[in-house]
Amino acid sequence: xxxxxxxxxxxxxxxxxxxxxxxxxxxxxxxxxxxxxxxxxxxxxxxxxxxxxxxxxxxxxxxxxxxxxxxxxxxxxxxxxxxxxxxxxxxxxxxxxxxxxxxxxxxxxxxxxxxxxxxxxxxxxxxxxxxxxxxxxxxxxxxxxxxxxxxxxxxxxxxxxxxxxxxxxxxxxxxxxxxxxxxxxxxxxxxxxxxxxxxxxxxxxxxxxxxxxxxxxxxxxxxxxxxxxxxxxxxxxxxxxxxxxxxxxxxxxxxxxxxxxxx
Numbered sequence: 001x002x003x004x005x006x007x008x009x010x011x012x013x014x015x016x017x018x019x020x021x022x023x024x025x026x027x028x029x030x031x032x033x034x035x036x037x038x039x040x041x042x043x044x045x046x047x048x049x050x051x052x053x054x055x056x057x058x059x060x061x062x063x064x065x066x067x068x069x070x071x072x073x074x075x076x077x078x079x080x081x082x083x084x085x086x087x088x089x090x091x092x093x094x095x096x097x098x099x100x101x102x103x104x105x106x107x108x109x110x111x112x113x114x115x116x117x118x119x120x121x122x123x124x125x126x127x128x129x130x131x132x133x134x135x136x137x138x139x140x141x142x143x144x145x146x147x148x149x150x151x152x153x154x155x156x157x158x159x160x161x162x163x164x165x166x167x168x169x170x171x172x173x174x175x176x177x178x179x180x181x182x183x184x185x186x187x188x189x190x191x192x193x194x195x196x197x198x199x200x201x202x203x204x205x206x207x208x209x210x211x212x213x214x215x216x217x218x219x220x221x222x223x224x225x226x227x228x229x230x231x232x233x234x235x236x237x238x239x240x241x242x243x244x245x246x247x248x249x250x251x252x253x254x255x256x257x258x259x260x261x262x263x
Contacts, residue, residue, distance in 0.1 A: 005034040006056070012049030012203040012262070014042050021057020024110050026065050035092045043099035049203035049262050052195070053096065053122060054106035055115075063113025063136060086145060093121040093147035098218065100211025102202040106195040107173065108188065112136040117148030120155065123214065125182040126198055127173030128191045133181070134170045154221055155181060206244035207262035212236075 006017040016038055018025040042048045055061050096103045096118065105111075105119040107127035113136040119125055127133065135152070137144040144165060153161040156179060163169075173185035186194045202210075212235030219227055239245055248258035 002030065004028055004031045005038070007038055009048070011200065012047065013052060013199045014038075014045075014048045014050070015052040015054065015199075017054050017056050018061050018115075019056045021055075021059065023065070024059040024062035025055040025057070025115070026062045027114060028065070032089045032092060036089070036095070039092060039095040039099060043095065043101065046262065048101055049205075049207050050199055051096075051099070051101055051103045052106055052199050053103065053118065054195075055108065059109040060105070060107045060111035060119060060131070061115025062110055063115040063117075090146050093117060093151075096121040097123075097147070097151070098214075100214065101207065102205070102210055102214070104195070104199055104202060106191065106199075107131045107133065107182065108191055113142075113144075114146040114148075117144070117146035117151070120148055120151035120181075121146070124198070124202075125176075126184045126186070126191070126195050127176060127182045128188040129172065129174040129177075129185040130188055131173040131176075131185075132170050133173065133176050134168055135165045136168050138166060138168045152181075204260060206239075206242065206248070206258075206260040208242045208244060209239045212239055 004019055006015075006019050008015045008017075016035065018031060020026060020028065020031070039051070042051055102124065103122040105122040105125045107119055107125060108131060109128065110132045111119045111127075112132075112134050116133060116135055119133075135144065135148060149161065149165060152164065155161075156164075160179065164171075171179075171181075173182060176182040177185040184194065184198070216235060243263040244258075244260045248260070251258040
């Protein structure tokens with residue numbers, strides 16, 4: 001793997017950095033394959049307590065390579081093969097959304113197209129208040145991929161999602177916070193510290209229980225009340241068996257702060 005996707009690990013936090021700053025971190029096949037491999041591995045790694053996705057050079061991710069799209073315009077292709085290939089690559093969004101660890105998108109600058117979709121796939125988002133965020137697809141005559149329509153509709157509702165997809169308007173990080181698209185926005189020079197603090201807080205939570213909560217909330221947004229009650233009962237009883245719960249119960253009785261270990 002070359003340096004188009006960087007991975008670091010510290011204090012339970014795995015950080016994946018898309019690293020093509022000269023192209024605002026636009027996707028390459030190598031980058032997408034790397035994300036899929038790394039997210040699959042990190043989801044299973046018990047030492048990982050939180051996953052951060054970000055971009056290098058002041059951008060998050062500009063999405064697909066539009067110059068490449070233009071160069072290939074009119075070329076004969078096998079439609080079914082292209083659909084299958086794209087669907088496989090789009091598993092990255094499912095991994096971010098479903099992995100049993102909290103995922104955080106740190107958006108220092110432009111997030112557009114499929115890059116926008118990956119940010120929306122994460123559990124939480126923090127952005128620079130001047131970061132430019134856009135669905136972008138309609139500007140190049142495309143309908144959208146990597147789950148963006150799904151996540152944005154869940155976050156903002158059908159009418160607002162349609163507005164932002166149809167118009168491809170650019171909104172700033174502070175506007176994204178105001179409408180609930182991102183959890184928090186801060187001045188650009190404060191983003192590294194604020195993002196690190198948010199990631200640290202996520203990594204210090206009871207990881208197993210957080211994974212269960214994530215499954216419950218995902219089910220709540222997609223399923224029936226009965227399905228949610230079933231999952232809540234299942235996950236709650238399993239939570240009782242974790243070291244994190246048992247230690248926290250003792251800490252509560254002893255009137256001290258719990259220390260979660262992710263076990």
